[in-house]
Amino acid sequence: MLKRKKKDSTTRGEMPLPAIDFKPPVADKKEEQGVLIACRGIEQYNSAVMLLGQAISGRADQILLDFSQQGVAVRFRVDGLWENMPPMDRPTGDGTLVVLKKLCVLNPQDRRSRQTAKLALKLNGTDWIVEFMSQGVPTGERVLMRLEPKKTVLNTLADLGMREKMQQQLRDLLNTDVGLFLFSGMPGQGLPTTWRVGLESADRFVRDFHSIEDSASHEPELINIAQHKFNAAAGETPMTILKSLLLKQPDVLVFPALPDEEVTKLICEEVLEEKRYAITRIAAESAVEALLKLIGTYKNSTRELLKMTNGVINQRLIRRLCPDCRVPFQPTPQLLQKLGIPSGRVQSLYQPFIPPPPEQRVDANGKPIEIEICKTCDGRGYYGRAAIFELLHVNDQLRQAIQQNPSPAAVVQAAKQNGFLSFQEEGVLSVATGLTSLQELQRVLAPKKK
Ligand SMILES: [Zn+2]
Numbered sequence: 001m002l003k004r005k006k007k008d009s010t011t012r013g014e015m016p017l018p019a020i021d022f023k024p025p026v027a028d029k030k031e032e033q034g035v036l037i038a039c040r041g042i043e044q045y046n047s048a049v050m051l052l053g054q055a056i057s058g059r060a061d062q063i064l065l066d067f068s069q070q071g072v073a074v075r076f077r078v079d080g081l082w083e084n085m086p087p088m089d090r091p092t093g094d095g096t097l098v099v100l101k102k103l104c105v106l107n108p109q110d111r112r113s114r115q116t117a118k119l120a121l122k123l124n125g126t127d128w129i130v131e132f133m134s135q136g137v138p139t140g141e142r143v144l145m146r147l148e149p150k151k152t153v154l155n156t157l158a159d160l161g162m163r164e165k166m167q168q169q170l171r172d173l174l175n176t177d178v179g180l181f182l183f184s185g186m187p188g189q190g191l192p193t194t195w196r197v198g199l200e201s202a203d204r205f206v207r208d209f210h211s212i213e214d215s216a217s218h219e220p221e222l223i224n225i226a227q228h229k230f231n232a233a234a235g236e237t238p239m240t241i242l243k244s245l246l247l248k249q250p251d252v253l254v255f256p257a258l259p260d261e262e263v264t265k266l267i268c269e270e271v272l273e274e275k276r277y278a279i280t281r282i283a284a285e286s287a288v289e290a291l292l293k294l295i296g297t298y299k300n301s302t303r304e305l306l307k308m309t310n311g312v313i314n315q316r317l318i319r320r321l322c323p324d325c326r327v328p329f330q331p332t333p334q335l336l337q338k339l340g341i342p343s344g345r346v347q348s349l350y351q352p353f354i355p356p357p358p359e360q361r362v363d364a365n366g367k368p369i370e371i372e373i374c375k376t377c378d379g380r381g382y383y384g385r386a387a388i389f390e391l392l393h394v395n396d397q398l399r400q401a402i403q404q405n406p407s408p409a410a411v412v413q414a415a416k417q418n419g420f421l422s423f424q425e426e427g428v429l430s431v432a433t434g435l436t437s438l439q440e441l442q443r444v445l446a447p448k449k450k
Pocket of ligand 1: 322323377
């Protein structure tokens with residue numbers, strides 16, 4: 001048997017200490033200096049800097065630290081998947097956590113309560129926000145850090161991966177004078193981003209947009225959309241502010257969260273009688289499910305909601321093939337047929353290049369062979385993510401079909417007769433253009449383990 005060289009299978013080698021400027025959440029410069037000096041005096045300061053620097057340069061958007069008696073497990077989330085990193089021993093991990101908590105101006109002695117803070121930092125000219133959360137658990141303590149660039153990087157529908165024709169279709173739907181548009185998706189599938197970018201793609205310069213939000217919800221501020229807040233914790237509802245807002249004759253009403261039955265009834269009247277447009281969002285796995293959920297939730301307004309809804313969008317995130325190392329292959333006619341791609345339409349499809357683990361990088365005689373690991377994706381085969389979308393047009397034909405048979409399968413069937421493409425079909429388009437691989441599409445569309 002070959003002697004296995006026990007080594008980290010990735011190429012992440014030694015890296016110089018990243019130059020990170022921390023901006024702890026304190027009132028003034030003097031206090032900030034005090035925090036920074038105290039942190040630099042701790043032995044594990046470099047370890048904390050290294051952890052954050054490695055995560056950011058490795059494109060991780062989350063860091064998870066699991067403290068147990070044995071040590072500290074370290075995981076990075078890259079493109080939606082968790083990767084194990086080399087663990088830390090307890091003294092290193094404990095010291096690193098003291099530094100992180102001090103930078104966040106939290107209490108390092110408290111290893112049990114839930115503590116949260118936001119820490120700003122700058123690395124290579126880019127500002128980042130670290131959302132820090134620590135919580136005692138039965139086995140020890142768990143720390144989750146979410147890393148987000150301060151400036152949004154996804155700003156157009158094209159940035160999200162939406163194909164050109166659909167971008168226009170979505171804009172046309174959102175720019176309709178009368179109706180309701182529904183954004184939908186599951187948690188972790190990019191709905192907040194599609195919501196923000198989608199709203200920003202609508203014509204907010206000609207029409208008057210007003211958003212009605214719970215003050216605790218922290219919705220992003222969007223250009224040319226007036227925000228109106230109500231305090232749900234104090235018992236207020238959208239109704240508290242809606243009546244006076246309606247006196248201003250708004251063109252478009254935006255509800256980041258579905259309101260109650262009474263408010264929904266009023267919105268239906270406003271849309272259908274006063275000729276306004278409404279936009280809201282809902283958690284659902286597909287566009288059809290979202291529509292059925294919307295009309296099923298408000299029993300007193302089902303008919304009106306179905307009448308006024310003109311479009312529904314839903315999205316899932318999918319990893320993009322690394323453009324520098326993806327491997328083309330010629331699909332067999334059988335495969336193309338199975339995918340529903342007309343023969344002659346595509347010459348090649350692409351698959352990821354995943355290098356074998358180090359112990360298998362040997363020839364038939366056991367002699368090591370040199371395999372070059374792609375520097376762009378670090379041997380992952382994928383680089384970044386895009387969304388695939390379902391965009392459902394709701395027209396009279398579909399409304400009629402829903403009234404006759406509101407089962408999801410029947411509604412999908414009726415929608416397809418109107419040209420609707422499901423995730424499966426939209427995904428095949430992304431595979432055909434080389435954006436992603438067949439394996440990745442199958443992974444994303446596999447039924448969720450319950
Ligand atoms: Zn690559």
